[in-house]
Amino acid sequence: MALDEESPLIEADGNESIIINHGRDIHILSWAFLLIFLAYGAAQNLQSTLNTDGDLGTISLGILYTSFTVSSLFASTVVRKLGSKYALLLGTTGYWLYIAANLKPFWYTMVPASLYLGFAAAILWVGEGTYLTSTARSQASDHKLHEATVIGHFNGEFWGIFACHQVVWKSLTLALLKDGAEGSTSGTTLLFTVFLVSMTLGTILMSFLKKRDGEETEGERDLSVGLYAFLVSLWKQVVTPLCDVRLLLVVPLIAFSGLQQAFVWAELTKYYVQPSLGESGVGGAMAVYGVFDAICSLTAGRFTSGLTSITLIVSGGAVLEGGIFIWLLNYSEPTGVLRILYPLLIAAVLGIGDGVLMTQLNALLAMLFKHNMEGTFAQLKLWQSASIAVVFFLSPYISLQAMLLFMLAAVVLSLVGFLFLVLKVEKVFTSHVS
Numbered sequence: 001m002a003l004d005e006e007s008p009l010i011e012a013d014g015n016e017s018i019i020i021n022h023g024r025d026i027h028i029l030s031w032a033f034l035l036i037f038l039a040y041g042a043a044q045n046l047q048s049t050l051n052t053d054g055d056l057g058t059i060s061l062g063i064l065y066t067s068f069t070v071s072s073l074f075a076s077t078v079v080r081k082l083g084s085k086y087a088l089l090l091g092t093t094g095y096w097l098y099i100a101a102n103l104k105p106f107w108y109t110m111v112p113a114s115l116y117l118g119f120a121a122a123i124l125w126v127g128e129g130t131y132l133t134s135t136a137r138s139q140a141s142d143h144k145l146h147e148a149t150v151i152g153h154f155n156g157e158f159w160g161i162f163a164c165h166q167v168v169w170k171s172l173t174l175a176l177l178k179d180g181a182e183g184s185t186s187g188t189t190l191l192f193t194v195f196l197v198s199m200t201l202g203t204i205l206m207s208f209l210k211k212r213d214g215e216e217t218e219g220e221r222d223l224s225v226g227l228y229a230f231l232v233s234l235w236k237q238v239v240t241p242l243c244d245v246r247l248l249l250v251v252p253l254i255a256f257s258g259l260q261q262a263f264v265w266a267e268l269t270k271y272y273v274q275p276s277l278g279e280s281g282v283g284g285a286m287a288v289y290g291v292f293d294a295i296c297s298l299t300a301g302r303f304t305s306g307l308t309s310i311t312l313i314v315s316g317g318a319v320l321e322g323g324i325f326i327w328l329l330n331y332s333e334p335t336g337v338l339r340i341l342y343p344l345l346i347a348a349v350l351g352i353g354d355g356v357l358m359t360q361l362n363a364l365l366a367m368l369f370k371h372n373m374e375g376t377f378a379q380l381k382l383w384q385s386a387s388i389a390v391v392f393f394l395s396p397y398i399s400l401q402a403m404l405l406f407m408l409a410a411v412v413l414s415l416v417g418f419l420f421l422v423l424k425v426e427k428v429f430t431s432h433v434s
Contacts (some may be wrong), residue, residue, distance in 0.1 A: 022139040025209055026154050029088075029131065031333075032209075035202030037162065039195035040095050042169035043102055043264070045286075050188060051105045060114040065389045067118020072382035075122035078375035079130055085211050087127030090192020092203040099199055122381055129237035129377030132158055132211040133366040148306040152363045156301010159358045163297055163351075166290025170283045192316045241375050246368055249421040250361075252414035253314070255382055257357040258387030260321065264289065266348055266395045266405060275342045281343070289346050289351040296355030301332050307367075310360050311422050317356030318415040324349050325408040329401065336342060 047057030079087040094117040101113035140147040148284045172194065241247050273285040300313050324346060334342050361380065369376040395403065 008395065013422040020138075020142060022135045022142070023154075025135050026132065026157055026395075028205055029135075032202045032206040033128070033162050034165050034168070036092060036095055036137060036203065038165040038169040038172065039099055039202075040196045041165050042172065042195065043099055043192070044405040045169075050102075050109065054107075054183075056110055056190070058107060060110045062389070062392060062414055064118050064121075065112040065385050065392065067115045068121050069100050069382060069389060071119040071122035072378050072385060075126040075377035075381065076372075078123055079126045079374045079378075082127075083211060083220070083329045084127045084131035084134065088206055088209065088229045089203065091120045091124025091127055092119075092206060093198070093357070094124070096196070096199050096203065099192055099195050103189060103196075112317070123387075125381045126374055126377045128158075128344045129362060129380065130373045131209070131212060132362070133373050133377075136255065136366070138212070141272070145162030146305065148363070148367055149243065151366045152301050152304025152359070153311070153390065154301070155359045155366075156298050156304065159355065159362070160294045160298035160301065160357075163290055163294035166293065167287045170287050170290075171338045176275045184211070195414055203383045218345060240382040241369070241372060241379055246421060247376070247379060250364065250368075251379070251383055252410070252417040253357070254361060254383040255355070255387045257361060258384035258434030259354055259391055259407060260350065262383075263407055264347075264354075266391055267400065268350065269431050272328075272331070272346055276339045276343045281340075285343055285347045289347040289354075292348040296352045297359050300356055300359045301363075304335070304359065304363050306328070307364075307422065310364050311419075314360050314418060315357055315415065317353050318411055318418075320349055320354040322408060322411045322415075324353075325404050327412065329404050 002158075044061065047061055051057030051060070072271075078090075082090065096115075098113045098117040099110040099121075129170040132154055133151065136151040137147060139145065139154070172191070269282045269285065274283050277285060303309055303313065328346070333339070362377075365376050365380060366373070393404075
């Protein structure tokens with residue numbers, strides 16, 4: 001049965017009832033995130049060129065990811081208390097405030113907005129992972145489908161549509177800031193006003209999500225908990241998962257996914273795209289990155305059906321990315337048509353790598369850790385955001401060659417840890433997903 005087919009009416013004790021197609025909620029979730037992140041993605045990438053006074057833009061991003069990392073420690077507790085739908089709605093408020101602050105970018109607006117966005121982003125992403133996974137499980141249960149396959153398909157759709165924001169935001173930016181008008185007050189005001197509208201539409205769309213049944217156990221929706229209860233919950237959600245050898249073996253892969261994203265943002269455009277294609281070519285290269293990211297996410301999601309498929313897809317992606325880093329260690333700026341093709345090829349391969357990692361990591365964690373989704377996805381964002389911060393902090397102080405060696409070592413370590421999980425802990429995995 002196809003995931004998007006409407007299910008027939010069935011009889012239950014003489015009364016007709018409908019088997020719900022939960023794919024509707026994934027469509028809504030995916031398009032809401034696209035509307036929200038086409039605005040935020042542009043705002044993030046424009047910080048270093050728009051808010052240059054005292055490096056306000058760059059510093060605000062550093063504050064944001066530091067707050068994101070710290071907030072990931074207790075995001076799972078907040079999501080568990082609110083429920084994933086209301087956590088998603090709460091999370092959008094931070095992105096809305098951050099975009100609004102960019103209309104008047106001063107220290108007293110950007111710093112508080114960045115701090116709050118770090119908190120809201122942690123809530124949003126833990127809520128997303130929890131909501132998508134519970135929706136996939138409901139779909140598999142109601143339609144008698146293979147759970148791992150549904151989780152893979154839903155993750156593929158979500159990350160495929162989400163990756164399109166990298167293409168859409170660049171198109172909007174080029175249209176509204178044409179002729180190099182990034183310094184124009186009227187141009188940037190119009191741009192961020194459009195982004196606010198997009199962000200608002202995304203939040204409204206998200207409000208149509210159905211609440212997921214069975215997310216909370218009895219009493220968990222009581223928000224008036226004491227400090228002791230909060231600390232106990234925090235320990236269970238954050239520290240306890242790290243006692244599980246399966247998570248420890250996946251952490252290097254999670255960390256590498258963050259390192260890879262930050263490498264694209266901080267190094268790819270600076271050292272490979274801009275020297276060959278110029279400033280105007282950066283947008284095109286990032287569009288290529290986004291297109292291949294989206295295509296790979298959709299494709300990888302369709303082929304995900306369990307541990308074996310995840311192993312093959314992740315291994316292929318890791319080998320591909322490792323090959324790119326080895327190539328870049330000996331890279332020399334080409335001439336002729338290769339001067340254009342090589343940077344686009346690098347962007348395409350890294351886009352494929354990101355599509356592989358995001359779909360497969362989320363599917364893997366959803367299948368491995370059924371009973372602590374919030375805590376597991378909090379670990380995902382904790383290690384990803386911390387890794388992103390590491391690249392941003394290291395980048396000004398180490399050479400490109402050192403960064404490439406660091407990335408190559410990270411991909412090798414992450415693949416070894418993942419394969420060890422597959423080989424040595426497969427029986428534990430099978431008992432948890434069967």
